[in-house]
Amino acid sequence: MSRLLTPAMMRTLLPGLSLAALLAAIFYLQPRTMSYFGLNLLLNLAVPIALATIAQMFILCVNDLDLSLGAFISLTACITATWLNDAPLIGILALAACVAAYAALGALIHLRNLPSIVVTLGMSFVWTGIAVLVLPTPGGSAPGWIRTLMTLKPALVPFPIIAAVVIALTVHFGLMRSAAGVVLRGAGGNPKSVERAGWSMLRVKCTMFALAGFFGVLSGMALVGLTTSADANIALRYTLLSIAGGILGGGEFVGGRVSPIGAVIGAITLALAGSFLSFLRLNPDFQIGAQGVILILVLALRLLINSRGTRA
Amino acid sequence: MKLTTLGKLCCTVATVALVTGSGAFADTSGKKIALSNNYAGNSWRQAMLTSWEKVTGEAVTAGVVASADAFTTAENQVTEQAAQIQNLILQGYDAIVINAASPEGLNGAVKEACDAGVVVVSFDGIVTEPCAYRIAVDFHAMGKVQVEYLAGRFPDGGNLLEIRGLAGVFVDDEISGGIHEGVSANDKFNIQGSVHGDWAQDVSQKAVAGILPSLPDIAAVVTQGGDGYGAAQAFKAAGRDTPIIVMGNRHDELTWWKEQKDANGYETMSVSIAPGVSTLAFWVAQQVLDGAEVPQDLSVPFLSITQDTLEESLKTTQAGGVANVEYSLDDSKAVIFGN
Known part of the structure; x- marks a missing residue:
């Protein structure tokens, strides 16, 4: 029993426990959510x-911070709702160009040794500007296959839960359990030693930024x-929510x-916190x-938990 | 504000009662209606919420509906409001009245609501999802009517300054489109400059003060509401003659107009939407829940104030507020079934 409750174990369990506590509170406040239909509505966003x-x-x-993510996702959402719908080939090329631009950003930050906060903050205005050019007034429409996928009603388990599990496990096995993942994470923890061991830090940064861009594109599409x-401006809030x-x-x-699994749980917790507060009928000014x-x-x-860990 | 005279109202009530023959309050007494609002940061939105509270409060006390709660999102964002609407579905509301952050961005959530059997009524900021009811204001005409009024005042035309609203919002595009259409129909007018005043006095004042030095003599200022007083202050500070400024029904604008009218016979007009349109949306939702046949698209007239109705309007407008019309059930029936 005492071995199960080590600080390291508790730290791993904390995100899941917070989510469970929040979910229990929501089920108590609003029993309607405790159904297939309810969970679907609660979790799809x-x-x-x-x-x-x-x-x-x-x-x-890789020890950086992206302040342009919300603007970038808004841009990919605009591209998805316009080009990807009207001319799929151009749309795919444009989204691929977005991912490439992210990889280039990673290279720029690494080669010129620039603070990522400044570069990405600057880029956020660029992304918003391009988004306004792509879609000057709100509109566009979702490609049919994305709409079908996101409104899928599989038997037994609501789609958002399946999607969350698939995302978490895919990234978990890619980043935490593969050989390449170890190098990528190591590059963030101790760049010098990874470089000395013969790995190219440039490639690592580019790969990580490209992956971020790729998941940004997926987020915009979803x-x-x-x-x-x-x-x-559809996803501006995502910058802070994602951090x-x-x-x-x-x-x-x-x-x-x-922790990829933790990140997915964290995102869901934040989304649920909003619902929880609105079920509580809390004044929006305080939300x-x-x-x-x-x-x-x-x-x-x-x-x-951490401080108890160091004392023990 | 009493725009409808009592007699006319009685007539409408009588006809409506004859036509529809429905007086059944009992049908909706157990129903819950929610207001989903995306923004509360200006006087118009505050007046809208106050009207909602007042009219729905009376309706709840009278037992017409079980509850009518207002929810405003903490941030004016599509993703927030979509989540809010989905939460309202889960809270078991029978109808959701929406002032939307975006005409298209909420369609997914609105569709979810319709599929769950919830009645959705949108007003002011309307949604395009076909299953929702829309109470639209003809913003285009609201722009055009200003130029038409000015054409009457200046038969020889003149230079105009345009103050626009919040960039990127469709209301701004609509009103501005109406103004430009009016100008191209009356080609004696020239729009010499155009600034964004964000529907706020302070922003407008700064914007107008910034562009004034580069402008020739301005005969009139066309506006979108909430910006007239700031424009007047900017002209005064620059030491220029006060042009004809079209007002937007705000209390400070009407007060300034009244002062000028008393001092030197200043004449203009004022036009905006009554924030009480939220109460019309409430009754539309109630009528739909009651089983009435309501057309999917309704339109409401905008509210104009003229030289003659200025004093009366000013008297009924609260300090810091907007000239308003609140709808009773019978007024609403007249709008719903009258056209």
Whole structure:
């Protein structure tokens, strides 16, 4: 029993436990959510947030921070709702170009040794600008196959849960359990030693930024599949949600310490926190603050566990 | 504000009662209606929420509906409001009245609501999903009517300054489109400059003050509401003659107009949407729940104030508020079944 409750174990379990506590509170407040239909509505908007959080996690992993993610996802949503729908080939090329642009950003940050916060903050205006050019007024429509996928009603388990599990496990096995993943994470934790061992840091950064871009594209596509149309500001909130979700799920602002499963759980927790507060009938003016309080509570718990770990 | 005279109202009530023959309140007494609102940060939205509270509060007390709660998103974002609507479905509301952050972006959530058997009524910021009811304002005409009024005032035409609203919002495009159409129909007018005032006095004042030095004599200012007083202050500060500024029904604008009218006989007009349109949306939702046949698309007239109705309007407008019309059940029936 005492072996199960080691600080390391508790740290791993904390995101899951916070989610379970929140879910229990929601089920208690609003029993209607405890059904296939209810879970579907409660969780479907968490899918794009989870993808955005995974994207942010790749950047956090190499010790950087992406402040342009929300603007980037808005752009990919705009491309999905316009070009990908009207001319799929051009759409795919444009989305591939977005991923390539992210890889190039990684290269720029590495080669010129620039602070990622400044580069990505600058890029956020570029992404928003391009998004406005692609879609000047809100509109466009979701390609049929994305809409079908996002509104899928599989038997027994609601689609958002399946999607979350698939995303978490795919990234978990890719990043945490593969040989390449070890190098990629190591590059965030101790870049010098990875470089000395003969790996190219440039390639590592490019790969991680490209992966972030790829998941950003997926997030934009998933979002359009749910909303059926886009606008240039549709996902601006995702920047902060993705950072908060990544940290909530066990990631840290020092490179290499990330957890894909935790990140997905963190994203879902944040999305549910909003629903929880609205079921509580809390005045909307306090809701953002209350979301912050939930975040601080979870992080405080983690700090408590950490300090107990060092004392033991 | 009493735009409808009592007699006319009685007539409407009588006819409506004859035509529809429905007086059954009992049908909806157990129903719950929610308001999903995306923004509450200006005087118009505040007045809209106050009207909602007042009219629905009376309806709940009278037992017409079980509850009518207002929810405003913490941030004016499509993703937030979509999540809010989905939460409202889960909370078991029978109808959701929406002032939408985007005409298209909420369609997914609105479709979910319709599929769950929830009645969706959108107003002001409407949604395009076919299953929802829409109460639209003819913003295009609201722009055009200003130029038509000015054409009457200046038969020889003149230079115009245009103050626009919040960039990228479709309401701004619509009103501006109406103004430009009016100008191309009356080619004696020239729009010399165009600034974004974000429907707020302080922003407008700054924007107008910034562009004024580069402008020739301006005969009139066409606006979108919430920007007239700021424009007047900017002209005053620059030491230029006050042009004809079209007002937008805000209390500070009407007060300024009244002062000018008393001091030097200043004449203009004022036009905007009544924030009480939220109460019309409430009654439309109630009527749909009651089983009435309601057309999917309704339109409401905008509210204009003229030189003659200024005093009366100013008297009934709260300080810091907007001239308003609140709808009773009978007013609403007149709008729903009258056209």
